[in-house]
Amino acid sequence: MSLLKFILVLFPALVFCQPNCSVYKDSLCEKACKIAVNAEQYQGHKYSQMDFDKAIKLCPNFDYAYREKSVPYLKRGDFITWKKIIDKAVEINPNDNLGYRGWCKYQFLRDYRGALTDLEALEKINKYNIGYSQNGDYHLKIVIALCYKSLGNRKKAISLIKTQLSIKDYTPQNYDFLHLGVLYLETGDVKEAIKSLKKELTIDDYLAETYYYLALAYKKENNLSLFKENLFKAQDFYKKGYVMKDNYTHPLDKIYLPQIENLLK
Missing domain, CATH: 1.25.40.10 (Tetratricopeptide repeat domain)
Structure with missing residues (x-):
């Protein structure tokens, strides 16, 4: 390892x-x-x-x-x-607990407004670094962005993720560019979606989700060869267990095998 x-x-x-x-x-x-x-x-x-x-x-x-x-x-x-x-x-002790409560509202309750209230309150207390999610998968700034996405404000979500990724000393986490790529795909910016998803592959090349969304992007470009290639890769990775995982809940943008198989049909 x-x-x-x-x-x-x-x-x-x-x-x-x-x-x-x-x-x-x-x-x-x-x-x-x-x-x-x-x-x-x-x-x-x-x-x-x-x-x-x-x-x-x-x-x-x-x-x-x-x-x-x-x-x-x-x-x-x-x-x-x-x-x-x-x-x-x-x-x-709001400084030490707002981030945890906000993350739990996001992860377990899907209470995106409640999570935003907590995490943005934490930002006012701690202006430099509000920390990471309890499971270590996300910086809480990315969680704020995903809350905005889930509430329908995708443009703000994209802006927030790009801002976090631009911070000099920030190390991108395993799902940051995946979520950004999906956001671009959902807003119709296929070229930026492909760019972000390829960037994700340089950070973590063990997710069926990345290849699945790349396949969707290439399908929108009518590139059927790359569409099939990435979809078969997604299927192979999924069967090997290379997928987004959480011990308790369904991660945002996670996919399931029937989604891949339905496209292959």
Whole structure:
């Protein structure tokens, strides 16, 4: 495995680090921190939830305990309970929790307006770098763009993604150019779509989606040879499992095998 791939595998775990309990001068909060950090290791078990409650009782403004306590409810689909708990974490510490709540609204709830509210509020607090999604797949600026796309404002989405990609020290993530290419395709700019999708291949050549959307672009140009070539490539990659993946939800612009097979017919 290359160093880059190794970093990408580890990256999701680096988005939210466990707190350093030694920084708490209040002995009760330091104790609460240690309890919560230990409880996070068996998150989802009832005893873990009980320990988060102990931590919160010892240190009522310890936002980490609220956030981690909320996670099992999110994963089980109890979004009402999740929101009640995560809202408390955001209230205590918006800088560290708005991005997470906004991402979850986007990823799990498809609440694009709610996600925008959180992420744009975070932009006002942190003007330099609002961070990455919890799963490590996206910079949150790209998530903002995808929210605008999902709400029908594709031109703004394109502008936001291009702005993020133009930042000198920004490293494009695996799906950035894929989403940009699809946006261009949806707005009728086929040449820019092909340009962006080819750029995606230089970053990540392991997605059936990229070849599928390239095929659609070439079809619009009446280039049937490249249309078929890319579609067969998409089919081959899909059967090998080279596709957009998420452990919990359906990623935006993800495709499925019947879409490819219907075009091949």
